[in-house]
Amino acid sequence: MTLTGPTTTTAEGSVTRERILDVAEALFAQRGLAGTGVREIARSADLTPASLYNHFASKQALYDAVIERGVRPLLEVIGRLPSREHTAEAFDDTIGAVMAHLASHPHLARLIHHETINGGDSLKGLVEHWIRPLIEQAQVEVRRDQSDYWSDDEAPLMITGWFHLVVGHFAMAPMLQEIFGEDPLSPHNLERQTRFLRKLSRLMMQDRESKDS
Amino acid sequence: MTLTGPTTTTAEGSVTRERILDVAEALFAQRGLAGTGVREIARSADLTPASLYNHFASKQALYDAVIERGVRPLLEVIGRLPSREHTAEAFDDTIGAVMAHLASHPHLARLIHHETINGGDSLKGLVEHWIRPLIEQAQVEVRRDQSDYWSDDEAPLMITGWFHLVVGHFAMAPMLQEIFGEDPLSPHNLERQTRFLRKLSRLMMQDRESKDS
Amino acid sequence: MTLTGPTTTTAEGSVTRERILDVAEALFAQRGLAGTGVREIARSADLTPASLYNHFASKQALYDAVIERGVRPLLEVIGRLPSREHTAEAFDDTIGAVMAHLASHPHLARLIHHETINGGDSLKGLVEHWIRPLIEQAQVEVRRDQSDYWSDDEAPLMITGWFHLVVGHFAMAPMLQEIFGEDPLSPHNLERQTRFLRKLSRLMMQDRESKDS
Amino acid sequence: MTLTGPTTTTAEGSVTRERILDVAEALFAQRGLAGTGVREIARSADLTPASLYNHFASKQALYDAVIERGVRPLLEVIGRLPSREHTAEAFDDTIGAVMAHLASHPHLARLIHHETINGGDSLKGLVEHWIRPLIEQAQVEVRRDQSDYWSDDEAPLMITGWFHLVVGHFAMAPMLQEIFGEDPLSPHNLERQTRFLRKLSRLMMQDRESKDS
DNA sequence: GATGAATGAGGATTCATTCAT
DNA sequence: AATGAATGAATCCTCATTCAT
Numbered sequence: 001m002t003l004t005g006p007t008t009t010t011a012e013g014s015v016t017r018e019r020i021l022d023v024a025e026a027l028f029a030q031r032g033l034a035g036t037g038v039r040e041i042a043r044s045a046d047l048t049p050a051s052l053y054n055h056f057a058s059k060q061a062l063y064d065a066v067i068e069r070g071v072r073p074l075l076e077v078i079g080r081l082p083s084r085e086h087t088a089e090a091f092d093d094t095i096g097a098v099m100a101h102l103a104s105h106p107h108l109a110r111l112i113h114h115e116t117i118n119g120g121d122s123l124k125g126l127v128e129h130w131i132r133p134l135i136e137q138a139q140v141e142v143r144r145d146q147s148d149y150w151s152d153d154e155a156p157l158m159i160t161g162w163f164h165l166v167v168g169h170f171a172m173a174p175m176l177q178e179i180f181g182e183d184p185l186s187p188h189n190l191e192r193q194t195r196f197l198r199k200l201s202r203l204m205m206q207d208r209e210s211k212d213s
Numbered sequence: 214m215t216l217t218g219p220t221t222t223t224a225e226g227s228v229t230r231e232r233i234l235d236v237a238e239a240l241f242a243q244r245g246l247a248g249t250g251v252r253e254i255a256r257s258a259d260l261t262p263a264s265l266y267n268h269f270a271s272k273q274a275l276y277d278a279v280i281e282r283g284v285r286p287l288l289e290v291i292g293r294l295p296s297r298e299h300t301a302e303a304f305d306d307t308i309g310a311v312m313a314h315l316a317s318h319p320h321l322a323r324l325i326h327h328e329t330i331n332g333g334d335s336l337k338g339l340v341e342h343w344i345r346p347l348i349e350q351a352q353v354e355v356r357r358d359q360s361d362y363w364s365d366d367e368a369p370l371m372i373t374g375w376f377h378l379v380v381g382h383f384a385m386a387p388m389l390q391e392i393f394g395e396d397p398l399s400p401h402n403l404e405r406q407t408r409f410l411r412k413l414s415r416l417m418m419q420d421r422e423s424k425d426s
Numbered sequence: 427m428t429l430t431g432p433t434t435t436t437a438e439g440s441v442t443r444e445r446i447l448d449v450a451e452a453l454f455a456q457r458g459l460a461g462t463g464v465r466e467i468a469r470s471a472d473l474t475p476a477s478l479y480n481h482f483a484s485k486q487a488l489y490d491a492v493i494e495r496g497v498r499p500l501l502e503v504i505g506r507l508p509s510r511e512h513t514a515e516a517f518d519d520t521i522g523a524v525m526a527h528l529a530s531h532p533h534l535a536r537l538i539h540h541e542t543i544n545g546g547d548s549l550k551g552l553v554e555h556w557i558r559p560l561i562e563q564a565q566v567e568v569r570r571d572q573s574d575y576w577s578d579d580e581a582p583l584m585i586t587g588w589f590h591l592v593v594g595h596f597a598m599a600p601m602l603q604e605i606f607g608e609d610p611l612s613p614h615n616l617e618r619q620t621r622f623l624r625k626l627s628r629l630m631m632q633d634r635e636s637k638d639s
Numbered sequence: 640m641t642l643t644g645p646t647t648t649t650a651e652g653s654v655t656r657e658r659i660l661d662v663a664e665a666l667f668a669q670r671g672l673a674g675t676g677v678r679e680i681a682r683s684a685d686l687t688p689a690s691l692y693n694h695f696a697s698k699q700a701l702y703d704a705v706i707e708r709g710v711r712p713l714l715e716v717i718g719r720l721p722s723r724e725h726t727a728e729a730f731d732d733t734i735g736a737v738m739a740h741l742a743s744h745p746h747l748a749r750l751i752h753h754e755t756i757n758g759g760d761s762l763k764g765l766v767e768h769w770i771r772p773l774i775e776q777a778q779v780e781v782r783r784d785q786s787d788y789w790s791d792d793e794a795p796l797m798i799t800g801w802f803h804l805v806v807g808h809f810a811m812a813p814m815l816q817e818i819f820g821e822d823p824l825s826p827h828n829l830e831r832q833t834r835f836l837r838k839l840s841r842l843m844m845q846d847r848e849s850k851d852s
Numbered sequence: 853g854a855t856g857a858a859t860g861a862g863g864a865t866t867c868a869t870t871c872a873t
Numbered sequence: 874a875a876t877g878a879a880t881g882a883a884t885c886c887t888c889a890t891t892c893a894t
Contacts, residue, residue: 014856014857016857030331031247031331032245032247032248032330032331033248034244034245034247034248035245035246035247035248037883037884037885038884038885038886039883039884039885047858047859048858048859048860049859049885049886050858050859050860050861050886050887050888051857051858051859053885053886053887054856054857054858055857058885058886059885059886110330113326113330113384114330115388116384116385116387116388117245117323117326117327117384117385117387117388118243118244118387119387119388119391123388124391127388127391127392128391128392131392132392149412149416150412153405154405154409156393157405157406157409158409160381160382160385160389161378161409161413163381163385164377164378164381164382164385165374165377165378168373168376168377168381169373169377171326171329171330172329172330172373172377174329174330174331174332175328175329175330175332175340176373178332178337178340178341179340179341179344179345180369192366192367192370193370196367196370196371196374199362199363200374200417203362203416203417204413204416227874229874250866250867250868251867251868251869252866252867252868260875260876261875261876261877262868262869262876263869263870263871263875263876263877263878264874264875264876266868266869266870267874267875268874271868271869272868272869440877440878442878456757457673457757458671458673458674458756458757459674460670460671460673460674461671461672461673461674463862463863463864464863464864464865465862465863465864473879473880474879474880474881475864475865475880476865476866476867476879476880476881476882477878477879477880479864479865479866480877480878480879481878484864484865485864485865536756539752539756539810540756541814542810542811542813542814543671543749543752543753543810543811543813544669544670544671544813545813545814545817549814550817553814553817553818554817554818557818558818575838575842576838579831580831580835582819583831583832583835584835586807586808586811586815587804587835587839589807590803590804590807590808590811591800591803591804594799594802594803594807595799595803597752597755597756598755598756598799598803600755600756600757600758601754601755601756601758601766602799604758604763604766604767605766605767605770605771606795618792618793618796619796622793622796622797622800625788625789626800626843629788629842629843630839630842653853655853676887676888676889677888677889677890678887678888678889686854686855687854687855687856688855688889688890689854689855689856689857689890689891689892690853690854690855692889692890692891693853693854694853697889697890698889698890
């Protein structure tokens with residue numbers, strides 16, 4: 001009876017809370033906020049709907065918590081790498097890190113897509129803190145390189161472009177699977193995709209040197 | 214009663230039917246299938262929910278019709294341009310045409326995203342007929358160019374990459390608007406994005422020559 | 427099939443709507459707003475809860491409609507009688523009319539009590555239009571009679587006093603029934619109560635003469 | 640832990656229990672039994688709903704306790720004063736005492752009204768012990784005075800009438816406040832109301848004398 | 853004595869859909 | 874082609890209550 005000990009991790013969340021977040025993440029990613037029922041979430045977490053409300057005030061609050069828990073680490077991954085000398089290598093690292101993070105959180109990208117497609121109220125705050133600095137920094141770097149292939153005001157387009165390329169791959173995995181008959185998120189395919197993106201990045205960066213010469 | 218003349222164009226669809234499709238497209242794009250209520254659609258079309266069922270057998274049928282009507286012309290746009298000599302120019306044209314089509318159907322991209330994120334049952338058939346041939350053709354062209362920067366099996370990645378870049382820009386317009394404070398779908402910004410994509414495509418294509426030398 | 431004719435009385439409300447109002451009036455009077463379930467109302471009206479919402483937007487809206495339908499005629503009854511020469515007789519008539527109206531709407535008084543006890547949001551507007559003029563008029567009459575037993579500023583107390591006496595009798599009928607073992611709303615008892623109130627009113631009015639002497 | 644000293648007065652009730660009764664009284668008076676949630680009561684008492692059940696077996700039990708605690712002293716106040724020689728003065732005293740008691744227990748009247756409007760199961764026992772003797776006594780006194788204005792069988796009507804007048808004033812205070820813009824329970828207004836009731840009582844009692852002569 | 857977590861039952865309301873008119 | 878009314882099923886959420894800690 002007493003062997004089980006306390007079920008709550010005093011740190012931040014009880015195991016139940018975490019379990020709910022896990023299953024909700026998967027379901028919200030699959031079907032979106034509106035398409036996911038509280039009953040469904042509760043059942044997947046081996047709970048009554050009523051019990052779920054002991055941990056989250058509302059479906060929306062749960063959704064926000066899922067987004068928060070998923071996106072914040074991603075932003076931290078991104079924010080950790082930016083300042084380096086050699087842009088190309090640094091960028092390669094960032095791509096790799098982001099790809100790795102998304103790979104180990106298979107629902108994150110679709111979650112982000114869902115949020116992004118409509119106004120993204122739950123995401124807004126987070127993203128502003130994330131994308132805006134990124135763009136400003138990118139602008140600085142583009143300028144520093146005195147690139148004449150890419151102009152300063154194309155920096156935002158490049159950032160969002162990379163966003164589409166990276167997040168898109170994960171978000172659309174179900175459909176790519178349909179089409180190609182193989183899992184785009186398998187280690188092999190992920191490596192291939194990462195390699196592809198690195199080649200592309202090198203193309204975009206190194207080109208300047210060849211132009212400069 | 215009869216003074217208004219016939220309201221139905223037997224050819225393709227009644228004006229009411231078309232009106233329903235219009236508002237449903239906008240709503241489905243905004244909130245997805247699950248997030249959009251029949252009542253909402255009906256109200257936006259100045260109808261009773263009951264009346265709506267005189268035109269579509271079910272919400273799902275309406276949704277499918279919206280997808281159909283939106284995606285088929287896009288596929289035709291794409292299918293129309295593929296065979297040319299100079300790959301670079303042809304590709305530029307395709308990009309332009311697709312961008313133009315998406316620009317004039319502002320809900321299409323988000324609709325596609327919604328469908329793509331989950332299994333995309335309503336889209337599956339259409340997309341298979343669309344993307345698979347594209348990829349096969351791309352593979353042929355990559356091979357023909359004897360590019361040694363891009364390998365044959367990277368062709369699918371390039372295709373999907375372009376998909377992400379083009380469709381993503383439109384689908385995520387609401388969020389980009391949030392972040393940058395300007396409409397990504399304004400003529401000026403669309404032109405800029407198109408120019409950007411063309412520069413990128415040139416980079417990806419022309420690079421081979423510089424490497425060859 | 428067609429013999430039943432149209433089910434809606436074009437005038438104001440369909441028969442169904444009226445039926446709902448009837449049963450809701452009884453239930454709200456018995457158990458109050460919070461104590462009455464929509465399911466209960468619907469069942470009593472031979473309807474599904476869902477169907478009920480075709481007629482009233484919400485439980486609260488239904489409640490308001492019940493109050494409105496019940497109280498408005500009462501106010502009209504009161505407003506119709508006020509101007510006469512002989513105050514005593516006029517007052518007798520008013521008492522009689524109000525008693526009669528409440529007698530034929532057996533739930534009205536309890537409904538009013540329910541509303542009055544808490545802030546009476548649904549009643550507020552109606553009552554202000556009703557009680558305030560009454561008081562002003564009463565003040566005029568008290569003053570006109572140059573009564574020296576009742577002072578001018580006691581007019582409001584008299585009004586509310588009569589309110590308590592008349593409405594209270596009906597509202598507390600269930601408990602009086604409990605205590606006395608006979609129905610306070612039976613014709614015989616109602617008559618007795620009316621007679622009692624008239625005697626009381628005469629006492630309050632006529633007394634002035636005896637005092638004057 | 641033990642520094643605060645014993646928190647329970649073994650005699651009658653713990654302070655917590657009393658606190659719960661206090662807030663519950665206010666809430667039940669405002670919204671009735673059905674309209675008041677256990678959560679609400681607990682929150683107002685700075686407790687968890689679960690903790691509340693350490694003090695009361697159920698919501699109903701709490702409600703009954705509130706009624707008990709509120710009504711019993713009132714009955715005692717009434718029961719204490721009845722036997723005197725001069726009816727008029729005795730009655731004046733009773734009115735004053737009851738008004739005073741209700742004034743110092745501002746929720747009591749509304750509580751009684753709530754209970755009275757429906758069957759009043761929780762009140763039944765108490766009230767029977769209270770009102771029935773009162774009526775019998777009143778009947779005796781009416782008879783003793785050989786009043787020919789009020790007949791014997793009007794005694795119950797007088798009792799309930801006084802009940803309406805006294806309790807009504809307190810129970811409907813919220814609405815009267817709405818209408819007149821001043822607090823009917825302020826010392827000044829209470830005094831005025833008491834004076835008014837005394838004048839009325841004298842009218843009802845003394846009249847007999849004038850008729851006798 | 854207090855509480856976090858759990859729950860079955862029920863709360864009001866909305867769902868997509870049907871059908872007679 | 875349009876609609877008011879009806880409905881079974883589902884929606885999110887709250888209810889009063891229990892119990893191990």
